[in-house]
Amino acid sequence: MSHFEVIASDPHCGARRGVLTTAHGPVQTPAFMPVGTAGTVKGLTPDQIEATGAGIVLANTYHLMLRPGAEVVERVGGLHRFMAWDRPILTDSGGYQVFSLSALTRIDDEGVEFASHVDGAKVHLNAEIATNIQNRLGADVIMCFDECTPFPAEPERLEKAVARTIAWARRCRQAHRRDGQLLFGIVQGGIDLALRSHCAEEIVRIGFDGYAIGGLSVGEGHEHMVRTVEHTAALLPADRPRYLMGVGMPADIVAAVRAGVDMFDCVLPTRNGRNAFAFTRQGPLRLRNSVHIDSTEPIEDGCDCYACRNFTRGAIRHFFNCSEMLGPILLTVHNLRFYQRLMAEIRLQIEQGGFDCWAATALARDDSVR
Structure with missing residues (x-):
């Protein structure tokens, strides 16, 4: 069953106007999601966020796992109650922290070991743990655990990251337990179009409620980003939402919408x-x-x-x-x-x-x- 409907499209490019149906209401797309890393968009009340026109916000699994912990969020009634936000929420998986906190991580095929940026304590995160935490937090849309690589990256490292991303996506799919919660797969591969094609094919074969393009806006520049997005978006199912992760310069958003992308955060x-x-x-x-x-x-x-x-x-x-x-x-x-x-x-x-x-x-x- 698709939770996404395209209600209009531009005949001259890939842009489409859609509605993503979630457990906490519809999201009008193309959509931009404000980032509330630790369960709040810094400095703003939910009423202020709503007044800006935002229909969905993003929270961060890694940071909420460390503080206050998924069990605390559960005890107070779930992430929507915790954030006092009764509209849709998307949580990322913590996979981006593999990249952004790379100096604090050790990664292998099983998962990632972090040294917590809060107190240095060792924290283990893998596909099953990331999915379980997101199930417990209760966001409307959750993300597969993936490996984001820096730019530039050696071909061998890119290939390993893509292989892990695909393997972890299968494990996330198997671990996902919460009904009514949409799970999105993520396509990685840097700016290597052949790797993007391979990753997209395998992720689509597994089957998800939506698909994300990850690993961009990490230093590759506008032209490389647009080329990669145009190539990758065309490989993703037309009846599922497409989400470009972490890309937020207005010009990048316009170019990505032109390629058929529906969701953004930054x-x-x-x-x-x-x-x-x-x-x-x-x-x-x-x-x-x-x-x-x-x-x-x-x-x-x-x-x-x-x-x-x-x-x-x-x-x-x-x-x-x-x-x-x-x-x-x-x-x-x-x-x-x-x-x-x-x-x-x-x-x-x-x-x-x-x-x-x-x-x-x-x-x-x-x-x-x-």
Whole structure:
């Protein structure tokens, strides 16, 4: 049974407009998921997140496993209750930490041994453990355990990572026990298109509720990323959602939607917001710059977010320079609203059949989506 319906597509490219049905409601796609690593999107309440237009958020299995632990989340009623978020949630598997915390890991075919970044304690994670933890957390969408490689990576290492990703996907499928929880497989392979083809074929053969493209946005650059996404997305079933993991520059999102990708997540809007960097349709703003010291302008003309409706650039700059927590909160709100406005425009353009033309224009103008 497919939980995903394509309701419109652009006849000139791979872009499609869809709805992903989950246990906690529908997700309108293409969708961008704010990242709530430890069970919260940093600095924002669930009401504030909802006000940005977000329909689904992401949480991190590895971090929740370490603190507070799956058993604690279970005792308080599951991840939705823990986060006070009654809409869909996706949890990643911890596989990305194999890459991001590589200095703290030892990996073999059975799984990964981490030295906890919290206290240095040894933590073991494998396909079965990652799946069990996600079953217990209770997210609507969970991910297979995989191995993400750095860029560049030696061919032998890429091949081993792909073989492990496929083997672990089979084990995740067998270990998955929670009804109503969608399990997504992940395609790895770096920028090696032959490896991507092999991995996609094997992951699709196993059969999942959705499919993710992992291992990108790790230093390969926009052109390599787009080439790899275009190649890989075309290999994935048309009746299942396609998720590009961890890719979040607006230009990358537009190019990936053009290739047929439906779901995205990235820390960029929130992390950059905490560092006084604002996304706008006219290009980035760095709110610490002195040019904004007495500006009465909003962050972005035409933006309907709480920050733009109530605060000036000059005030927000002041909050950052005084280390007031309101500054990072306001830019996080604005950046997430910027991303949700972008996704809403993408969905509208696909519905109206003009996405390909709109995307070509947007990508030609660096300041419009970058």
